[in-house]
Amino acid sequence: MHIQSCGTAIDVNFKDVGSDRDELLQATKKILQKQLVGQSYRLIILQHILPDTVTFLRMARNAGINVAKVFAKPNSIHKPSLETLVDEGFAVSCLDYGEMEGTEVLDKAILQEHALAVQYQEQLVCVDVGGYFCEPLRRLSPKKLPNFKGVVEVTTFGHNRYSAKVKYLAHPVISLAKSPLKNAEALIVGESATLATDLILRENGYLFVGSKVGVLGFGAIGHSTAKALRSKGHLVTVFDTDPIKRVAAKLEGFGVSSSKQDLLGNCDFVFSATATRAVEVADLKHFQNGLVLVSVGSKANEFDIDGLVDAAETAAIDSDGISCLTYAGGTKLKVLRMGKAVNFHVQSCPDEVMDLVFAETVACMATLSTDLPKSVLSELSDESRKEIAAKWLQRGTYERN
Structure with missing residues (x-):
């Protein structure tokens, strides 16, 4: 081999x-x-x-x-x-x-x-x-x-x-x-994702403090990620397709978006922990300019990376750092680790x-x-x-x- x-x-x-x-x-x-x-x-x-x-x-x-x-x-x-x-x-x-x-x-x-x-x-x-x-x-x-x-x-x-x-x-x-x-593993993964994001951004000269952060998915890993982000002083808003989980997020004091599109359009960072394909090319029109996408979990399946890259007018790719994409009209998007789970950038668990x-x-x-x-x-x-x-x-x- x-x-x-x-x-x-x-x-x-x-x-x-x-x-x-x-x-x-x-x-x-x-x-x-x-x-x-x-x-x-x-x-x-x-x-x-x-x-x-x-x-x-x-x-x-x-x-x-x-x-x-x-x-x-x-x-x-x-x-x-x-x-x-x-x-x-x-x-x-x-x-x-x-x-x-x-x-x-x-x-x-x-x-x-x-x-x-x-x-x-x-x-x-x-x-x-x-x-x-x-x-x-x-x-x-x-x-x-x-x-x-x-x-x-x-x-x-x-x-x-x-x-x-x-x-x-x-x-x-x-x-x-x-x-x-x-x-217990999910709790640690959320903390690792938060730490890894901070490290990647620092390595590239960016701060990760006091940001408006969205979390897609409020299962075990999404929940732990939201808690870890809030503990670091970020303003955290959650969206989950399950209204019961949105209620749970609300009762824990998190902001709750009415839709995925609303979350993508009103956050500086979006952490996705849905265990499904969460962000498609069709969502581009809803992105806040300068949005940073972060995948949490174990597989590069949260974002349609190929579609997002193909739709861009310019793309500066860094497979383990920050990839920068620019679209028609000047909208900019950053993706950490090209959609691979960011928690593996550190010892995840x-x-x-x-x-x-x-x-x-x-x-x-x-x-x-x-x-x-x-x-x-x-x-x-x-x-x-x-x-x-x-x-x-x-x-x-x-x-x-």
Whole structure:
């Protein structure tokens, strides 16, 4: 594999990817030891390639899980972590979004690994961050995959994709998207997005103080982003397509826009955390001149970047900084990181918080193999989540160097 061409690397100053980080995933280790003992698993995982991913995959392997294939998610590949995984013998594939979603490469991976799972009497499970196995699950017949137990989906974006196709899915999916344990990650992501935006603007000579800031989407990440922005002194206004969430924002003291167009036309910055395509070329006519767009989450899907660039008369592109677009009539638009999630500009989420996510992922794997979910798209039981929370609270204090 040619690492140099493997996706878009992120330049984050992580301390290291050494084995001492194992101490930060204590709940995950306990759940692995308790729930997967005596089971033979083969794992296909599509994941961000970050230091905590290295730690998790090492733990999984040490617990006896056959980590068969690792698909690196584009735009969140930390090169030293990638190199470590390859050096340690993990089979890492780096695909762009077109290959993952426009071909049957994931179908083939499931079929190939299932054949080996049958041969070695293993149970095959996929872990997904974004709903990329949704179409393969729709296409592949369960009759031909008796050892395939299903998919664990980690993200809201992925949950929405599976939910939209749920009547066509013949294999079970357990989602972490609405888990209260995963809310801890969302809280940190909002803080990271605010910090990263400030850093990018400072690196380019701009201030980020006392601004009129809009937040599109008031789910877990949008909520945490709005709170983080307000804590830094910004005037925050929210819009969500769900009126119940707009009520929640109003009751927390945030300004609430009547429409997305109103938000785009009255803010200096707009942070988008909808897990959908939120800003289209058709919205250009509503933009406040000089608007800055910021994506929060895990995929570059919030804005129609190609359309916005094509519609511009001039475009100065900086893929990891500030891209400046100018339109007919002189309207100017700035986009941070070309629409890629800004939170990955810094260490988005500490390992100790990811411990909750990884532990629940493991518990979901065990549930798929030992307690078949009653519905195609389901969640982990409250009892299992309470067990994870208790183990996480019992973790020891890790002395950092």
